Structures are given as structure tokens and as C-alpha cells.
Amino acid sequence: MNSNLAFNALGDSTRRSIFEKLQRGPLSVVHIAEGMSVSRPAVSQHLKVLREAKLVNLRTVGNNNIYELNREGIIAMRNYLDKFWDDALANFKVLAEQIQQTNDTQH
Template identity: 65%
Template sequence: MQALRNYETAFNALGDPTRRAIFEKLAKGPLSVVHIAEGLTVSRPAVSQHLKVLREAKLISMAQQGTRSIYRIEQEGIRAMRDYLDQFWDEALHRFKQLAEQTEHQKQTK
């Protein structure tokens, strides 16, 4: 089986609603597991498993602060998704430019 590319791993990780909720919480700033778990309908061990998936997708990172693990958004996974999506945006802009130039040329030749 072919290894997933970075953007595929990141998109797959965010395909789960609980992981998206965790990711959105972390978008507001770094948090400990206790604070991440607040308000979620899954157990703390389940939150830890979701955090593991997000870390493997390079969407979040973890740092130790004393006895606490603090999680924060990591740019590598986000950058992989953005680079993937940008290729479609770049192509759309290129086609728009071609159409605008063609329309302008048609106006000038009339």
C-alpha cells in the first residue's frame, strides 16, 4: 500500500468531527489535555487517541511544561493542505486570466 502524502494524512485526520473540534479549540491557543477534553462528549483516553492522530498528521505538536502536556497548532500539516489546495486556486486564476485576456482581445478586434 502506498504511503499517504502529508496533505492526505492531514485531511483524513480532520475528517473526524471530534478531531476537528479539538483542532478548532487549539486554534484559539495552546491547551492541556484537561482543557481540550472540557465540553467534548468523549472520554479523556479517547481525546488522547485523537491527539495522537492529529500529531501524526503534523497538525498539532506537544510540549512538556512540568508535568503537563501542552498541545498547540503545528504549521507543517496546515501548510501541506494549503499547498495542495493552492494548486487548484492557481489553476483557476490562470484560467480566469486567459479568459479575461481573450475577452479583451475580442473587444479590441471588433
């Protein structure tokens, strides 16, 4: 998964709103578009971007296109962010140890 694609996709407030709606469960385009300030075709275009970013999946049930969050895409984004957190914690540990050593040599 290209994390840049996923983060760029969520950089748009309409796509974030769609993403958040889908957090509650799978929905059709009609239900996603309810209460939104953009047209149904616009919602479909936003869903296409989210699908290309691997953040949502599409499945067809009868005549309805149903969208749902792509768990694997979300896990990939989380893993990407966790890498930064792990690096930050490791750097903090090194800094804390250096400060401790400095304090120990001064006393």
C-alpha cells in the same frame, strides 16, 4: 507533509473541534476534553491522529502533555490549497483573454 493525511484528519468533526480549540492556544488533554462529548482517552486518540498528520505538536511540561497547533503543518496545507487557487486564477485569466479576443474580432 502528506496533505491527504492532514485533510483526512480534519474530516472528523471531533478532530476539527479539537483543532479549533487549539487555535486559541496550547492546552492539556484535560482542558481539550472539557465540554466535549467524548472521553479523555478518546480525545487522546484524536490528538494522536492530528499529531501523525503533523497538525499538532506535543510537548511535556512537568507531568502535563501540552498540545499546540503545528504551524508548519498548517502552512503546508495552505500551500497545497494555494496551488489550486493559483491554477484556477491562471485558467480564469486564459479564459478572460479568449473571450476578449473573441469580442474584439466580432466588433
